[in-house]
Amino acid sequence: MTDPNTAENPASRHARLAPVDTAADALFVYGTLRFDRILAALLGRVPPRTPATAPGWRTAVLAGRPYPGLVPSSGHTATGLLLTGLSPAEWRALDDFEDDAYELRRLAAEREPPAEREPAAERAPAAEQSPPAERGGTENGRTAGSLSVPGRIWTYVWAAPDQVAAEDWSADVFAARQLEGYAARLEAAAATAARHRGGCPDR
Secondary structure, eight states: OOOTTTTTOHHHHTGGGTTOOTTTOEEEEOSGGGSHHHHHHHHSSOOOEEEEEEEEEEEEEETTOSSEEEEEEEEEEEEEEEEOSOOHHHHHHHHHHSOTTEEEEEOOBEEOOGGGOOOSSSOOOOOOOOOOOOOOOOTTSBOTTTOOOSSOEEEEEEOOGGGEEEEEOOHHHHHHHTHHHHHHHHHHHHHHHHHHHHHOTTO
16 A cells, blocks of 8 residues: 555655644544444554544445545535544554545535434444535534534545446445455454564664
8 A cells, every 4th residue: 555665754655644633633434444443453442433424425336445435426425433532643554554546635524413323333334325415514624513623624535536436335235245354454464563563672
């Protein structure tokens, strides 16, 4: 995922994080990062999260990939979670997780009604789309009376339209068919990285 030409230059590797206030801003996640097990594998913990929606966007299947892309779609609403309380290191870890076909953008998001909120269990709800009227957001990414967050809201949108499929990505289908293998690979990679750090204390 990371360009080898920038692997030794953290400032260059994480250039798209430059406008983010890591102490205050939040991240809207809509795909595999909705699952506790994936977050724990990447961050070593599950950060505070709030169910939220993004009107005017669709969580689309991507050709040949198990994870989705967020793409603009008038009349649709993407569902996901708002991650808050992320440390600078956690922002960098999540930025590393998203490949170069994603662009980091500010987003208008809304809190889900209580009856639709995701349970505390690991299983995420399906990324089904509903067609409410499209609503605008404020410049800082918060819609009036919707989300109580101290800063702006960001998300990673998909920027390769030729790979976007017509169907919507389903969190339930991912959970049933791909979560176990996908999470196991991330956990194994995290364990390998931890062993490497343990063997190289000077780095």
